[in-house]
Ligand SMILES: C=CC1=C(C)c2cc3[nH]c(cc4nc(cc5[nH]c(cc1n2)c(C)c5CCC(=O)O)C(CCC(=O)O)=C4C)c(C)c3C=C
């Protein structure tokens with residue numbers, strides 16, 4: 334039986350300055366899981382050109398987001414901490430609960446493992462806070478964590494490989510959609526994109542997204558048989574071919590014939606730059622400029638009390654089965 338749980342989230346820059354954003358981008362985009370198979374001169378390009386240039390633009394977005402969110406810290410960090418604290422108070426007291434980030438912000442995975450080792454813990458359940466499996470989500474966490482575990486031979490890892498089709502995740506997300514729906518149609522389920530080449534090589538990400546989407550569409554049609562329910566992919570990076578249709582194209586087309594749209598972003602358990610800026614600011618502006626009138630986004634589950642309570646119960650199950658397979 335495991336005696337500790339470690340939740341792992343992607344991470345944010347330490348603060349919203351261009352210097353911190355640049356450091357974060359170099360770490361994140363320099364990790365081979367993020368781009369899969371980058372050109373051999375990628376590291377040079379990243380450090381000299383891409384990160385310095387992108388960090389200036391991204392830092393402005395981070396600043397805007399932090400100011401609007403009003404927590405005085407990165408939303409992803411704020412909500413990940415509150416989520417883990419909620420889980421800690423819901424599970425048996427013998428289970429130590431910590432959170433960690435892959436890139437940028439502390440605590441790192443090694444920081445958390447050091448604490449577990451100091452407490453005399455032995456078996457650590459590692460839970461990436463990414464519902465859908467992929468190279469950049471669950472595989473990255475497993476590989477980075479495995480490297481950290483090597484420094485602590487007394488600790489072993491019990492890995493939770495995604496939870497896209499876990500009933501608690503699906504039902505709580507659906508309840509959250511119902512709370513914000515108000516009969517709005519179309520509903521767009523906008524998943525984070527990945528390169529098409531990954532899917533061709535067997536990466537399960539698009540399969541997980543599609544299976545999850547099918548579940549949501551069925552549930553929505555049970556409530557409203559004529560509701561238009563669409564799948565799209567957001568946050569494309571660079572010039573290669575990425576999963577589509579793109580959220581920007583889908584939403585621009587909707588604006589030409591309909592007045593309203595409801596967005597759901599099921600790749601994210603917590604608010605972050607991709608939801609609070611790319612969707613809430615940039616996509617909303619695109620929709621309104623293209624003729625749309627009412628743009629609504631369902632918030633991430635974040636530290637929602639029911640979600641935390643039910644996910645805590647779920648995480649305590651010794652054998653979780655295959656949370657991404659039907
Ligand atoms: C380079 C390619 C990228 C892939 C592939 C990718 C996949 C991916 N990302 C998330 C979740 C998040 N990504 C976030 C930020 C972010 N992502 C990329 C690039 C790729 N993501 C970049 C360059 C950035 C940095 C911000 C920017 O400059 O645009 C975040 C936000 C972090 C925050 O601080 O708020 C999250 C969360 C998923 C789930 C995913 C694949 C499925």
Ligand SMILES: [Fe+2]
Nearest residue numbers: 343525568607
């Ligand atoms: Fe991303």
